[in-house]
Amino acid sequence: MPIQTEPMTVNIGPQHPSTHGVFRLRVTFDGEEILEVEPIFGYLHRGTEKLAESRNYTHIVTLTDRLDYVSSMINNQAYCLAVEELLGVEVPQRAKYLRTLTAELQRVASHLMGLGFFLQDLGTLGTPLMYSFRLRERILDLFEMLCGARITLSYSRPGGVFFDAPDDFWPALDQFLKDFETDYQEIEQLILENEIVMVRTRGVSVLPLDVAINASVSGPILRASGLDWDWRKMAPYDAYDRMEFDVPVATGGDNYDRFWVRMQEIHQSIRIVKQCIEQIEPGPTRAEVPLILRPPVGAEAYGRVEASKGELGFYLVSDGGISPYRCKVRSPSLINLTVTEHILVGWKLSDMIVTLGSLDINMGEVDR
Amino acid sequence: MNCVLTPDNILYDTLLFRVIYEWVGGVLPCGLSYAVSGIAIMMLLVNGVLLGAGLFSWVERRLIGRFHNRIGPNRWGPFGALQPLADLVKLIFKEDLTPRGADRILFSIVPVAMLAPVVLVMAVVPFAKDTALANLNVGVLYILAVTSITSVAVFMAGWASDNRYALFGASRGVAVLISYEVPVVCSLLGVVLVAGSMSLDDVVSAQTVPFLLVQPMAFFVFFAGTSAELNRTPFDLAEAESELIAGFHIEYSGVKFALIQAAEFGAVLTSSAVMVTLFLSGWSGPLSNYLGWAWFLIKIGVLAFVFSWVRASFPRLRIDQLLAFAWKFLLPLSIINLFATAVQVYFFRDSTGMLDTADLWIMAAINFGVALGCLLIFGTLIKEKVRPAGPLTGATFSTGEAD
Numbered sequence: 001m002p003i004q005t006e007p008m009t010v011n012i013g014p015q016h017p018s019t020h021g022v023f024r025l026r027v028t029f030d031g032e033e034i035l036e037v038e039p040i041f042g043y044l045h046r047g048t049e050k051l052a053e054s055r056n057y058t059h060i061v062t063l064t065d066r067l068d069y070v071s072s073m074i075n076n077q078a079y080c081l082a083v084e085e086l087l088g089v090e091v092p093q094r095a096k097y098l099r100t101l102t103a104e105l106q107r108v109a110s111h112l113m114g115l116g117f118f119l120q121d122l123g124t125l126g127t128p129l130m131y132s133f134r135l136r137e138r139i140l141d142l143f144e145m146l147c148g149a150r151i152t153l154s155y156s157r158p159g160g161v162f163f164d165a166p167d168d169f170w171p172a173l174d175q176f177l178k179d180f181e182t183d184y185q186e187i188e189q190l191i192l193e194n195e196i197v198m199v200r201t202r203g204v205s206v207l208p209l210d211v212a213i214n215a216s217v218s219g220p221i222l223r224a225s226g227l228d229w230d231w232r233k234m235a236p237y238d239a240y241d242r243m244e245f246d247v248p249v250a251t252g253g254d255n256y257d258r259f260w261v262r263m264q265e266i267h268q269s270i271r272i273v274k275q276c277i278e279q280i281e282p283g284p285t286r287a288e289v290p291l292i293l294r295p296p297v298g299a300e301a302y303g304r305v306e307a308s309k310g311e312l313g314f315y316l317v318s319d320g321g322i323s324p325y326r327c328k329v330r331s332p333s334l335i336n337l338t339v340t341e342h343i344l345v346g347w348k349l350s351d352m353i354v355t356l357g358s359l360d361i362n363m364g365e366v367d368r
Numbered sequence: 369m370n371c372v373l374t375p376d377n378i379l380y381d382t383l384l385f386r387v388i389y390e391w392v393g394g395v396l397p398c399g400l401s402y403a404v405s406g407i408a409i410m411m412l413l414v415n416g417v418l419l420g421a422g423l424f425s426w427v428e429r430r431l432i433g434r435f436h437n438r439i440g441p442n443r444w445g446p447f448g449a450l451q452p453l454a455d456l457v458k459l460i461f462k463e464d465l466t467p468r469g470a471d472r473i474l475f476s477i478v479p480v481a482m483l484a485p486v487v488l489v490m491a492v493v494p495f496a497k498d499t500a501l502a503n504l505n506v507g508v509l510y511i512l513a514v515t516s517i518t519s520v521a522v523f524m525a526g527w528a529s530d531n532r533y534a535l536f537g538a539s540r541g542v543a544v545l546i547s548y549e550v551p552v553v554c555s556l557l558g559v560v561l562v563a564g565s566m567s568l569d570d571v572v573s574a575q576t577v578p579f580l581l582v583q584p585m586a587f588f589v590f591f592a593g594t595s596a597e598l599n600r601t602p603f604d605l606a607e608a609e610s611e612l613i614a615g616f617h618i619e620y621s622g623v624k625f626a627l628i629q630a631a632e633f634g635a636v637l638t639s640s641a642v643m644v645t646l647f648l649s650g651w652s653g654p655l656s657n658y659l660g661w662a663w664f665l666i667k668i669g670v671l672a673f674v675f676s677w678v679r680a681s682f683p684r685l686r687i688d689q690l691l692a693f694a695w696k697f698l699l700p701l702s703i704i705n706l707f708a709t710a711v712q713v714y715f716f717r718d719s720t721g722m723l724d725t726a727d728l729w730i731m732a733a734i735n736f737g738v739a740l741g742c743l744l745i746f747g748t749l750i751k752e753k754v755r756p757a758g759p760l761t762g763a764t765f766s767t768g769e770a771d
Binding site: 008031121123126190192193197202228248250252254261350 | 609757763765
């Protein structure tokens with residue numbers, strides 16, 4: 001007599017330790033194997049785009065903090081680039097360098113968090129997570145010196161940055177960079193050559209390049225699939241045109257490659273930070289802009305940066321008032337999430353959790 | 369009345385029992401004092417195991433705290449040592465929930481069925497000279513039989529909880545337990561062959577050279593197999609916090625949860641105790657006639673530390689990789705070990721079938737050679753899967769010069 005089996009549908013989330021926020025996957029399993037996946041999101045919807053229509057241009061900066069709350073610095077930067085394009089304001093050099101420096105530090109912090117949770121999803125009992133949080137805390141301390149906040153920073157403002165860095169920021173940054181070498185090496189040694197990490201992640205959940213391009217995926221995930229695509233190189237903003245750095249590109253598109261690209265990007269970000277420290281010169285940190293910004297009627301602008309998760313864009317339309325007529329956020333996490341079904345079907349439950357970790361989504365940005 | 373135990377009694381070898389029996393026997397009738405001293409020694413054992421489990425839960429949390437660069441529990445009692453007590457009080461006062469669709473009877477049996485084998489195993493383990501509760505002549509067999517109750521308990525929990533996560537955990541747990549039972553049994557056969565007896569007392573006295581040296585492969589297989597049966601990383605699939613939240617015991621709360629946790633922490637200690645007895649020469653050491661229990665506890669502590677260390681360091685394997693590890697790696701390894709040991713015992717034993725210390729040293733040297741050879745062979749077989757470390761299909765660093 002043949003054994004009678006039937007598929008089993010399980011809701012992973014919205015309350016689940018590995019969905020990186022309130023995110024739900026309705027999955028049909030055949031034993032451990034995934035037959036169908038349906039991502040369901042919207043649990044964290046706060047209406048950021050609509051809220052932006054009733055706030056003035058400076059206030060919206062604080063809304064952007066809450067999008068991808070582990071890389072607020074980059075969100076602020078993207079939004080400010082869009083507003084500056086609307087107004088036609090030229091940002092002072094020192095502010096450009098400060099923005100570049102802080103954005104790269106934020107990228108390191110965000111990637112460290114991504115790596116930590118990726119390994120947590122692989123089943124480590126928090127050791128790599130704690131190691132990466134140790135470094136991330138140092139970066140948050142630096143941000144606290146700059147603007148008083150640790151997570152919701154609002155450091156970039158239209159026309160420049162909030163304040164110049166205090167005097168004791170620079171020695172603290174040097175000390176951080178010195179400690180970073182050894183601490184980060186410890187994380188790399190702990191995980192990068194671990195055999196179990198290798199067998200669990202290499203060749204798993206491959207995202208082919210054509211699928212990635214068709215789905216408009218961006219950031220480390222796209223670069224792991226083999227396309228050299230980085231807005232910091234292709235359309236340099238702020239001070240990136242004066243920075244020397246490499247873009248790590250892997251070709252496999254599997255979980256390990258996504259993880260590897262992030263690990264290498266951390267090294268490149270530190271390189272950029274060091275160049276910023278060398279090149280930065282004294283000067284004003286904010287252009288002369290009025291307190292209440294009124295862009296011309298009908299002006300449109302698209303501010304685009306390479307955020308830690310991919311291409312982050314703010315599309316603003318002005319009707320001449322003190323708040324935008326429309327503010328559209330192109331959030332990388334949401335678009336990167338659209339490929340889940342393609343890369344998950346046929347793999348096992350354990351792989352699904354790890355793959356979600358390797359996509360490094362942030363629900364604050366997905367649901368907005 | 370003076371009751372004296374005769375040597376034909378099964379508990380004659382247990383020194384502690386004899387002492388209590390003769391002391392109580394001065395007051396009570398012999399039959400009653402037999403029962404009283406039996407219950408007394410049972411209470412000692414059960415409470416000892418539970419207390420040890422509580423203590424170990426604190427030790428492990430402190431240790432993992434240190435591995436994490438954290439402090440760990442440090443609020444309640446000296447260095448937080450009363451933390452298990454605080455946890456227990458908290459869990460006792462929590463509501464004991466049973467899901468609506470649950471099979472109530474099975475659901476309630478599970479915590480007991482989890483805890484029972486943990487305590488039962490300790491009955492045959494000698495803590496010091498003549499201190500085993502029961503010196504069974506089939507001690508090794510008894511341990512194997514009793515520990516396999518756990519797989520039934522895990523499946524009962526998954527089935528009775530009426531929860532799909534629990535069912536996932538249970539099916540994984542049973543698959544793992546059944547697969548790892550086989551290499552574990554095969555590895556113990558090697559030990560039994562060398563010791564020439566299944567009684568744990570005889571195994572300890574046969575270890576003039578610790579069997580860790582004589583049977584390195586058996587120890588490795590047994591350690592890996594036990595980790596898998598204890599649901600500890602890298603084999604903690606049945607619980608798999610990041611995947612199944614808590615796996616088979618997801619629906620348990622209150623006292624039942626406390627019992628399951630006690631069973632898990634206690635199982636680490638009892639497995640360490642079994643390993644100490646079988647591979648680390650048990651209670652023997654300098655002054656072991658008086659300090660046998662101290663040697664025993666120290667060796668358990670070392671092994672429990674290794675368990676915590678492994679738990680804090682490794683990611684988890686996937687279910688198919690885990691089963692492949694058991695069937696394709698551990699099972700051949702334990703069979704090779706069994707074969708090599710059988711051949712060596714055939715050639716080295718004397719007319720009474722025993723091995724002396726010099727023979728054991730020679731066997732240790734040979735077995736280390738065999739272990740090294742096996743590691744080389746199996747290492748080359750899986751090498752292409754894990755080496756070189758780095759992306760599978762190559763990667764580059766683009767300088768991003770615009771074209």
